[in-house]
Amino acid sequence: MEDIHAVLEVLENQTVRSVLATIVHVEGSAYRKEGTTMLVQEDGMQTGLLSGGCLEEDIHTRFEAVWTGGSSVITYDMRGFDDLSWGRGTGCDGIIQVLLEPVNSRLYHDLMKMKEHLNAGNAVLMVKQLPADSGSAATLFECTGSVFGNWNGTAPAWINAARSGMQNREDAEEEEALYVHLFSPKPRLFVFGAGDDTCPLVHLAAFAGFDVTVADWRPAKCSRRRFPDARNLFTGFPEDMKHELDIKRGDFAVVMTHDFKRDKELLAYLRKRQLSYLGVLGSRKRTSLLLDQSEVPGDVKTPVGFSIAAEGPHEIAVSITAELIERFKSLTSGSEGMMV
Structure with a gap:
């Protein structure tokens, strides 16, 4: 998932100066893709990772220069294999351009507004006009028709096409060097069931970047003490969940209540929501009985998770989380940022 969500969480509560580092261009192979962000604080702390450790130390040393001179784009050639090259024999065979920006009051305000959206x-x-040298990176943010940022002049004519296509645009050819990226909200995962085997799944899925809601009819089990990483907790029976939980097309869901009657009710409802992923804990035979069908349809994944011979709650949580990540990546491939 994108590091921007963790960066914004840290940035919201920080009290020290910070620099935002963003990969804006990659040629060849690299550890991370365009759009990857990292927050560097003056006390040495950082959130996010741009490489396998090759670039971070150098970016830390540039902290004061960025705050004094303004934003800049740094090019790292990772193709060398000698001890003096950035690649340092790691096998990275690409060129990476990183935009470094001081998080001043204006950028902080815009980033917090982006966080709200x-x-x-x-x-x-997000559209950034990259500085030719040191200076200011003009930034335009657009969401649901509203525009904000420190962009001077009118917005590019192709901005609406950028949101839907992210492809090269002929009318962008005469623009200065621009970086365009579409930041998406965290994918929402609804976990139905609050048994002991649910706890490691919620923890891993939240750590991987999912916005997790846990739903169960037992208040003693569906508690913040048991699920500190869940964004939302809902206590109620399946009939209540239908009316209270705003489950939308494209969301992810895993059913693991271990109660046949309630699993049956939940599946009947969830299959109508056009989810990106619907997994059911248990055997295919049990799931077919839940669905009153001889065969499990393609829109239901059961047994849930990748087949890795997992045993016990923690290994099963790993297999499920890996499958959720794979499904999310397959749906969002090709949406990374780009230079124009």
Whole structure:
């Protein structure tokens, strides 16, 4: 998932100066893709990772220069294999351009506004006019028709096309060097069931970047003490969940209540929601009985998770989380940022 969500969480509560580092261009192979962000604080702390450790130390040394001179784009050639090259024999065979920006009051305000939109489930399109040398990186943010940022002049004519296509645009050819990225909200995962085997799944899925809601009818089990990493907890029976939980097309769901009657009710409802992923804990035979069908349809994944011979709650949680990540990546491939 994108590091921007963790960066924004840290940035919201920080009290020290910080620099935002963003990969804006990659040629060849690299550890991370365009759009990857990292926050560097003056006390040495960092959130996010741009490489396998090759670039981070150098970026830390540039902290004061960025705060004094303004934003800049640094090019790292990772293709060398000698001890003096950035690749340092790691096998990275690419060129990486990183935009470094001081998080001043204006950028902080805009990033917090972007955080509000993302938390509300809205995607935010960002366009940056990259500085030729040191200076200011003009930034335009667009979300649900509203535009904000420190962009001077009118927005590019192709901005609406950028949100839907992210492809090269002929009318962008005469623009200065621009970086475009569409930031998406965290994918929402609904976990039905609050048994002991649910706890490691919620922890891993939240750590991987999912916005997790746990739903169960037992208050003693569906508690913040047991699920500190869940964004939301809902206590109620399946009939209540239908009316209270705002489950939308494209969400992810895993059913693991271990109660046949309630699993049956939940599946009947969830299959109508056009989910990106619907997994059911248990055998295919049990799931077919839940669905009153001789065969499990293609829109239901059961047994849930990758087949890795997993045993016990923690290994099963790993297999499920890996499958959730794979499904999310397959749906969002090709949506990374790009230079124009």
